[in-house]
Amino acid sequence: MEVLYFCNAKIKAFKKFNRNSRCTIFDTRMRSINLFKKIFVMAILLCTFLSLLFWSDLGILNFTSLAVKTIPVKNKLCYVSMNDERIQMNNKTDLKMIYYITPTYPRPEQIPELTRLSHTLMHVPRIHWVIADDQPTCSEVVKNVLRKSGIPFTHIASPKPFHYRSNNFPRGVANRRAALDWIRHNVREGILYFGDDDNTIDLELFEEMRLTKKVSMFPVGLIGGYGVSSPIIKDGKVAGFFDSWPGSRTFPVDMAGFAVNIEYLTSTASMPYIAGHEEDKFLVSLGLKIEDIEPLADNCTKILVWHTRTVKFKKPTLKIKLDKITGETYKNFADLIKETSKLGMATIDSTSGTKPLITYDRKTYESLTDIL
Template sequence: KMIYYITPTYPRPEQVPELTRLAHTLMHVPRIHWIVADDQPICSDLVSSVLKRTGLPYTHISSPKPFIYKSSNFPRGVANRRVALNWLQEHVTEGVLYFGDDDNTVDLQLFDELRNTKKVSMFPVGLIGDYGVSSPIVKEGKVVGFFDSWPAARTFPVDMAGFAVNIGFLKETANMPFIAGHEEDRFLVSLDLQIDDIEPLADNCTKILVWHTKTVKHKKPTLKININKLGSISKYENF
């Protein structure tokens, strides 16, 4: 089965390094189709140039966040993930969907495991919240609850990178709301997922195979670089 890996991304100085590192992981994965969902009115050339060089099958699609979300605390990566989801629903009938942020770190073994997802599989995610891990709780091979430092009255308190979905199980009603912190839960609820349907991976959720890594934000340089003297650093103009 093919894996469809949906990655939302947006322009900032860390974008190309993040995508480069992720690309170099994905280049080791057989039968993967990378859907890169750009938070831009049109697909960025810079992202495109990274994608082309991977040799991977990919779809580069864009949908910017609505204007009202351009300040402070907003749901990140929703408009673009939604358009990627629509593309998938229109073009693909078979395979497995997995959402991964452009800054996450994934063990190659996870791709081997989630490829066999029948409905929805779940697994621990490292470096999340106060507990340092967010994970389903498994008893006798079944998911019976969730260990997450931010339950927030969620039915499925999991991280976006903590589950994969068989595309055959994607309902027409599948959707993701513009509500910060509730995107993944509401998405899973929109699939009409029941706790008994969940397939635990990673040795009954005892291993961490994906991490919610975060890159320290680059500080704006205080010195102006003389671009002419250094030759063509043309890519800088994007920032």
């Protein structure tokens, strides 16, 4: 009996010890978990605080109002040429200089659009072309278009603010603002006109807009649901507007539908980042009154500018190993492929993409060596 009692006592003691040990281990684990939670929460709070400080330095957050802001954009003046190198153009006149502001952005159609527009502007005397390109660096291909035209020009790299990079609106505002800033600091007189790179414009309109005293307006074709956007004229004065999207705007007009005398460009003139209201808010910021508007294009009965648009081209990726087509035998073809890539019309990749075929005598080949 004593032995049995002793054994039972040992078993009870062991169970008690084992239970106490498990409790101790459990308590230790719980304390470790709680400590980890506290450290984790503190780390999250610290990271959040540091992020807010970092964003504040960038200008994204303003701690005084906690309002979201856009990151300040640094525009880059790429090149300015005041020389008119068009031999056939006689610029020895008293005509007012037209400052033709063109916002643009990199895409496969960019260079064809600018090339086409340049061949219109090459026929216009006393014009200075201001191109503001939506990218952070100066584009060589854009500069080449400007130089080949022979037109006096200003080339600006004006990237869209970071806040608007997630979508494509509002379009061209950063570019136009950059161009306006350059004009304010460098120009005292002349005519300001916003012309997109895909617009089509009659040469007659340039001669008419030079007569602008404050703000002139005229119809724009191929725009909106009415096919045209224009002021309505009564007794030689603007009596209203014909536009398919009124949008609660004071001046419901298209960007290509007005010109401004630079002497009337006040210090308060600005263009907001509000999609659809860029034109209206800009004209309102000038202090413009409806009775001040000067109708052109035969009292707004002629359409001399059109908001044409080029069909979007889906940029392909071609699987081509350029190092395999070097040498004099394939030099011309290699140069063509490089030019296509340079102008942004195709991406050349040695490892992925569409594998192009060569056609000769109604047959297709995968390699140039098969036919050359």
